[in-house]
Amino acid sequence: MAIDIYTPQVMVPAIEKxxxxxxxxxxxxxxxxxxxxxxDIAIDIxxxxxxxxxxxxxxxxxxxxxxxxxxxxxxxxxxxxxxxxITAVDAxxxxxxxxxxxxxxxxxxxxxxxxxxxxxxNDAIERLxxxxxxQGLVTGKVTALxxxxxxxxxSLEIDFQRAAGxxxxxxxxxxxxxxxxNPMDDLRAWQAMAxxxxxxxxxxVVMGSEALESFINNPNIDKLLDNRRIEGNxxxxxxxxxxxxxxxxxSIGGFNIYEYVQSYTHPQTGADTDMIPAKQVILGTRASxxxxxxxxxxxxxxxxxxxxxxxxxxxxxxxxxQDPPVRWLMLQTSPLATFHEPNAFVSAQVEA
Numbered sequence: 001m002a003i004d005i006y007t008p009q010v011m012v013p014a015i016e017k018x019x020x021x022x023x024x025x026x027x028x029x030x031x032x033x034x035x036x037x038x039x040d041i042a043i044d045i046x047x048x049x050x051x052x053x054x055x056x057x058x059x060x061x062x063x064x065x066x067x068x069x070x071x072x073x074x075x076x077x078x079x080x081x082x083x084x085x086i087t088a089v090d091a092x093x094x095x096x097x098x099x100x101x102x103x104x105x106x107x108x109x110x111x112x113x114x115x116x117x118x119x120x121x122n123d124a125i126e127r128l129x130x131x132x133x134x135q136g137l138v139t140g141k142v143t144a145l146x147x148x149x150x151x152x153x154x155s156l157e158i159d160f161q162r163a164a165g166x167x168x169x170x171x172x173x174x175x176x177x178x179x180x181x182n183p184m185d186d187l188r189a190w191q192a193m194a195x196x197x198x199x200x201x202x203x204x205v206v207m208g209s210e211a212l213e214s215f216i217n218n219p220n221i222d223k224l225l226d227n228r229r230i231e232g233n234x235x236x237x238x239x240x241x242x243x244x245x246x247x248x249x250x251s252i253g254g255f256n257i258y259e260y261v262q263s264y265t266h267p268q269t270g271a272d273t274d275m276i277p278a279k280q281v282i283l284g285t286r287a288s289x290x291x292x293x294x295x296x297x298x299x300x301x302x303x304x305x306x307x308x309x310x311x312x313x314x315x316x317x318x319x320x321x322q323d324p325p326v327r328w329l330m331l332q333t334s335p336l337a338t339f340h341e342p343n344a345f346v347s348a349q350v351e352a
Contacts, residue, residue: 006114006318006327007318008304008315008316008317008318011118011316011317012312012314012315012316014118014316015118015121015122015316015331016313016314018118018119018122021122021123021126021127021244022126022127022130022243022244022245022262022275023126023129023130024130024240024243024244024245024246024258024260024262025133025134025137025206025275025276026129026133026294026337027239027240027243027287028204028206028258028284028286028287029133029137029204029284029285029286029287029290029292029345030133030287030292030293030294030337031287031288031290031291031292031293032294033293033294033295033296034293034294034295034296035295035296035298035311035312035313036077036295036296036297036298036311037298037309037311038297038298038309039076039077039079039297039298039300039309040074040075040076040077040297041075041077041295041297042073043073043074043075043160043338043340044340045073045160045161045340045341073161075158076297077295077296077297077334077335077336078144078146078156078334078335078336079297079300079332079334080125080128080331080332080333080334080335081330081331081332082121082124082330082331083328083329083330083331084117084120084328084329085327085328086110086113086114086117086326086327086328086329087324087325087326087327088106088325090109090110090113110327114318114327114329117329118316118329118331121316121329121331122331125314125331125333127264128335129294129335129337130262130264130275131264131275132335132336132337133294133337134275134276135337136337136339136342137206137276137282137284137345137347138277138280138282138347139167139347140159140160140161140162140166140167140339140342140345140347141157141158141159142157142158142160142336142337143155143156143157143158144156144157145267145268158336160338160339160342161342162339162342162343162345163193163197163342165193166190166193166194166197166343166345166346166347167346167347167348168190168347168348168349169348169349170348170349170350170351170352172352175214175350175351175352176211176214176215176350176351177214177217177218177351179219181220182218182220183214183215183218183221183350184220184221184224186348186350187253187255190202190346190348191203191255191346194283194285194343194344194345194346197343198285198343198344200285200289200290200341200343200344201285202283202285202344202345203254203255203256203285203286204255204258204283204284204285204286205255205256205257205258205282205283205284206258206259206260206276206281206282206284207257207258207259207260207276207280207281207282208259208260208261208276208277208278208279208280208281209259209261209278210278210279210351211278211279211280211281211350211351212249212257212259214350214351215257215350221252224252224253240258244262245260245261245262245275246258246259246260246262247259247260247261255283260275260276261274262274262275262276263275277349279349279350279351280347280348280349280350281347281348281349281350282345282346282347283345283346283347283348284344284345284346285341285344285345289344290340290341290344291340291341292338292339292340293338293340294335294336294337294338295335295336295338296312296313296314296333296334296335296336297334297335297336298310298312298334299315299332299333301315301317301332303317303319304317312333313333314331314333315332315333316329316330316331316332317330317332318330
């Protein structure tokens, strides 16, 4: 029996096997992907404590200890849904790279277009996940912009409650381009700040292009470079092979330095926009040392699952309208890059 490639049951495994596009930030800083049977989830934000064991006489009762703290936020995960159309005219036209002297059938061309749009849609979702991660790193928040049932613009902001002092804007005269400022002093101070608030010791430093230029050209860093204190072999460079937009610089003073210039098309302005702003520095803790994750809420589509929501990462589905005749490909997902330990990160704008 022939397999219908257009059904969700077939397309779900196909899209799950596609490569993750532009996933450097998620690989470095976020942990596992978790699916849920509902769109409503509870996020536990770790606050921790630094309690010291108390001295007590052996003849007295043991002291009751305070437990480590955390806060719980209940949120509804944002929903993503978009579609592509394939008409008979599309299927009749020669596609890019197709040999004009050995044309394929319209049916084969339609299947090829379906696979193309499936890959493009998967890339768009992966780019959104990377953008959510970048937003959480830069601001401590993720903002979802969209339209509601009445086509009115709306926004949803998920605030992970990062300590206010860990989102920094360097003042005039304290920028990294100033010769008397030592960027290593800042990195060590920010690391100590994060350790105090999160019990983590962040060592990964991601810089925008202008921030890296200021860092490299600072005379205090020049001295370290002259002494050959920066070494690429302290980092696992091969870990990021094939990842778009990332350039591992090397290790210096116990910190691993990366440049990240990945960009996206801003949905409101249409402008090419940096994931990590050019003047921004992110100091963070690796995914393996935190509980941060990407959560996927349930997919709500009664035409595919009339019995209730589906616990899936992404649902692609296809159907045909008769008048006018057109085949549709729709992708649905409900993702959120989630920072359970927001204070394990510091974000700083190092140039005015």
